Amino acid sequence: MIMTVKSASSKRFFSATTLKSQKPRHLVNMIQLNNEELASLVNKAAGFKKIVRSGETSPVNHQKLLGKLVALLFSKRSTRTRISTEGAAAFFGAQPMFLGKDDIQLGVNESMYDTTKVISSMTSCIFARVNRHQDILDLCKDSSVPIINSLCDMYHPLQAITDILTIKEAFGKTQGLKLAWIGDSNNVINDLAIASLRSGIDVSVSIPQGVEFDTEVGNKAHEIAKEQNLSFEVVHDPAVALKNADVIVTDTWISMGQEEEKIEKLKQFAGYQITPEMIANGQANSNWKFMHCLPRHQEEVNDDVFYSDRSLVFEEAENRLYAAMAVIEAFVVNKGDLLK
Numbered sequence: 001m002i003m004t005v006k007s008a009s010s011k012r013f014f015s016a017t018t019l020k021s022q023k024p025r026h027l028v029n030m031i032q033l034n035n036e037e038l039a040s041l042v043n044k045a046a047g048f049k050k051i052v053r054s055g056e057t058s059p060v061n062h063q064k065l066l067g068k069l070v071a072l073l074f075s076k077r078s079t080r081t082r083i084s085t086e087g088a089a090a091f092f093g094a095q096p097m098f099l100g101k102d103d104i105q106l107g108v109n110e111s112m113y114d115t116t117k118v119i120s121s122m123t124s125c126i127f128a129r130v131n132r133h134q135d136i137l138d139l140c141k142d143s144s145v146p147i148i149n150s151l152c153d154m155y156h157p158l159q160a161i162t163d164i165l166t167i168k169e170a171f172g173k174t175q176g177l178k179l180a181w182i183g184d185s186n187n188v189i190n191d192l193a194i195a196s197l198r199s200g201i202d203v204s205v206s207i208p209q210g211v212e213f214d215t216e217v218g219n220k221a222h223e224i225a226k227e228q229n230l231s232f233e234v235v236h237d238p239a240v241a242l243k244n245a246d247v248i249v250t251d252t253w254i255s256m257g258q259e260e261e262k263i264e265k266l267k268q269f270a271g272y273q274i275t276p277e278m279i280a281n282g283q284a285n286s287n288w289k290f291m292h293c294l295p296r297h298q299e300e301v302n303d304d305v306f307y308s309d310r311s312l313v314f315e316e317a318e319n320r321l322y323a324a325m326a327v328i329e330a331f332v333v334n335k336g337d338l339l340k
């Protein structure tokens with residue numbers, strides 16, 4: 001039976017329930033954004049950087065989430081993600097609330113479903129740092145406020161937005177560049193590969209023999225590359241990836257929670273430490289720059305590269321703040337309208 005809404009009070013009820021049942025837009029990974037949306041987030045981040053760097057107070061921005069809570073549901077430790085998301089929340093006038101794994105009932109006394117319902121009922125968004133990608137998907141399913149993936153085993157979208165901003169600042173453009181990844185197959189390169197291709201950057205990923213690149217991400221990367229006449233490849237020889245590269249990137253080989261694999265990983269990654277000799281041997285472009293999302297370990301890059309004037313690592317770390325601001329504005333203040 002179809003019921004028509006007739007009375008004014010019914011109409012009010014109808015619209016209120018419709019509003020409440022509207023699903024928020026979440027930030028899961030770079031696959032879910034289109035090129036324009038990513039570019040808009042990067043431009044927004046650059047705009048916030050100008051505001052913050054100029055020292056100007058920004059009363060309009062500081063009011064946008066005044067009196068609201070921003071939850072940081074973190075089951076893993078963090079320096080950059082925690083500082084940048086807390087800083088971004090404060091910039092918009094919100095109170096950031098850090099909910100570490102020893103702070104709340106989740107996982108000990110309470111299910112993810114109940115926790116999600118409760119946290120989202122009292123906050124304006126949830127930055128979630130979890131172990132499994134499925135946890136992000138579960139949060140998205142049950143949350144009434146935006147979930148911002150703040151790292152899971154598959155993706156790290158806040159880092160990818162940051163990295164595109166950092167590349168754009170360093171080169172004045174993104175189109176026409178080549179990015180070489182020399183390292184593990186992990187959450188950072190999964191999102192960075194997609195974000196780079198969405199920004200007009202060719203991508204060459206070098207991972208050791210025996211390490212697999214994620215199939216779904218690889219397929220999507222090839223699809224975007226084909227659409228945009230770009231190149232995406234996964235190779236096992238760092239010299240192949242480095243040939244004509246403008247941006248050279250790596251990350252830890254031993255992710256949080258995998259510390260017991262260290263000895264095996266060091267053997268598997270022999271020859272993967274980024275050094276000036278490796279870069280010269282690979283014939284990177286003369287204007288090459290180095291990036292690393294941090295924290296860094298000696299085995300993946302030596303000091304001569306990491307602390308050189310080619311290294312963008314600390315600019316990149318600071319840019320995390322502006323990426324988090326852009327994401328809060330787009331997903332929370334503008335309710336998922338990323339082009340606004």
Ligand SMILES: NC(=O)OP(=O)(O)O
Nearest residue numbers: 078079080081293294
């Ligand atoms: N790059 C990054 O996510 O750093 P943290 O783990 O310190 O947040």
